[in-house]
Amino acid sequence: MAKTYDYLFKLLLIGDSGVGKTCVLFRFSEDAFNTTFISTIGIDFKIRTIDLEGKKIKLQIWDTAGQERFRTITTAYYRGAMGIMLVYDITNEKSFENIKNWIRNIEENASADVEKMLLGNKCELEEKRQVSKERGEYLAIEYGIKFIETSAKASIRVEEAFFTLAKDIKAKMEKKLEASNPPKGGHQIRATDPQKKPTSWLSRCTLL
Amino acid sequence: MPDCSVNYESEIEDGQNKRAIKCKFCSSVILTPSSACFQNFEFDLPLITQTKNNDANPETEHTSLFWVVKDMFTFYNVGFSNAVGNTKFLTCADCEAGPIGYHDIPTKISYVALTRVSHGST
Numbered sequence: 001m002a003k004t005y006d007y008l009f010k011l012l013l014i015g016d017s018g019v020g021k022t023c024v025l026f027r028f029s030e031d032a033f034n035t036t037f038i039s040t041i042g043i044d045f046k047i048r049t050i051d052l053e054g055k056k057i058k059l060q061i062w063d064t065a066g067q068e069r070f071r072t073i074t075t076a077y078y079r080g081a082m083g084i085m086l087v088y089d090i091t092n093e094k095s096f097e098n099i100k101n102w103i104r105n106i107e108e109n110a111s112a113d114v115e116k117m118l119l120g121n122k123c124e125l126e127e128k129r130q131v132s133k134e135r136g137e138y139l140a141i142e143y144g145i146k147f148i149e150t151s152a153k154a155s156i157r158v159e160e161a162f163f164t165l166a167k168d169i170k171a172k173m174e175k176k177l178e179a180s181n182p183p184k185g186g187h188q189i190r191a192t193d194p195q196k197k198p199t200s201w202l203s204r205c206t207l208l
Numbered sequence: 209m210p211d212c213s214v215n216y217e218s219e220i221e222d223g224q225n226k227r228a229i230k231c232k233f234c235s236s237v238i239l240t241p242s243s244a245c246f247q248n249f250e251f252d253l254p255l256i257t258q259t260k261n262n263d264a265n266p267e268t269e270h271t272s273l274f275w276v277v278k279d280m281f282t283f284y285n286v287g288f289s290n291a292v293g294n295t296k297f298l299t300c301a302d303c304e305a306g307p308i309g310y311h312d313i314p315t316k317i318s319y320v321a322l323t324r325v326s327h328g329s330t
Contacts, residue, residue: 004279004281004282033259035257035259036256036258036306037255037258037266037297038299038304038307043290043304045288046288046301047280047287048285049283
């Protein structure tokens with residue numbers, strides 16, 4: 001069967017628990033007697049599709065969602081990651097301070113050329129803000145990464161953040177491919193060999 | 209919302225899904241048209257809502273109408289649960305409603321239950 005996408009990017013969402021990394025539009029309500037089957041076993045990853053510059057891009061996204069602390073996240077978790085969203089909660093000072101710890105953890109465990117981006121989430125809660133936008137911007141400049149404030153409620157900017165990260169990964173990948181394999185006229189650069197049978201995403205992450 | 213199990217045959221065209229497959233609750237697109245094959249077999253799928261303190265023995269229901277997806281990256285938007293034995297359960301990527309189906313780890317094939325999703329235009 002023909003492949004239905006042009007690129008596949010493995011992304012990680014990283015940050016303290018409760019920063020609202022998952023953009024939830026609607027959730028099943030739980031009460032004293034009932035729970036949902038999925039919330040009991042937990043979600044491993046999500047697959048999302050975006051259109052970027054005429055290309056179909058599949059994002060496979062892992063969310064640490066508070067199950068783990070940065071001390072317990074090691075190399076295995078970062079293996080194959082092409083992009084990392086660092087998420088903090090603008091109403092929670094501690095989650096912002098911990099970003100530095102997360103970055104250190106990434107530097108120690110992830111591939112050096114992994115694309116990173118900083119997200120200040122919950123910007124709809126202006127009255128509870130503890131971290132100014134300027135501090136977020138400053139931190140991002142310090143680490144040479146992009147920064148955006150998002151709101152899980154106004155999901156548009158969350159999407160924008162994913163687009164930006166995907167765009168940067170795509171650009172980096174194309175640059176690398178071009179460097180190792182100069183394109184001939186009209187040659188299309190592909191992250192994956194369309195002739196090959198799809199294998200696991202691990203073997204497809206050619207950058208790493 | 210029309211119950212697709214009542215009139216599911218009209219959703220099949222050349223053995224595939226004629227229309228987009230969406231979340232029943234938030235309309236998030238799960239599969240685009242003509243991206244899954246229809247198959248009829250029996251599977252006990254856990255109910256979306258469970259009684260508390262019954263994790264070891266979740267309530268299930270007989271499900272028999274499925275959309276089959278061979279490559280997980282065919283999905284437009286979907287969530288995969290943590291593994292329970294050889295199975296991962298599928299959810300809506302947006303509202304996390306589920307299981308809407310399951311993924312068989314050894315064969316890497318995914319099955320979306322027709323009764324747990326809606327069908328419509330993208």
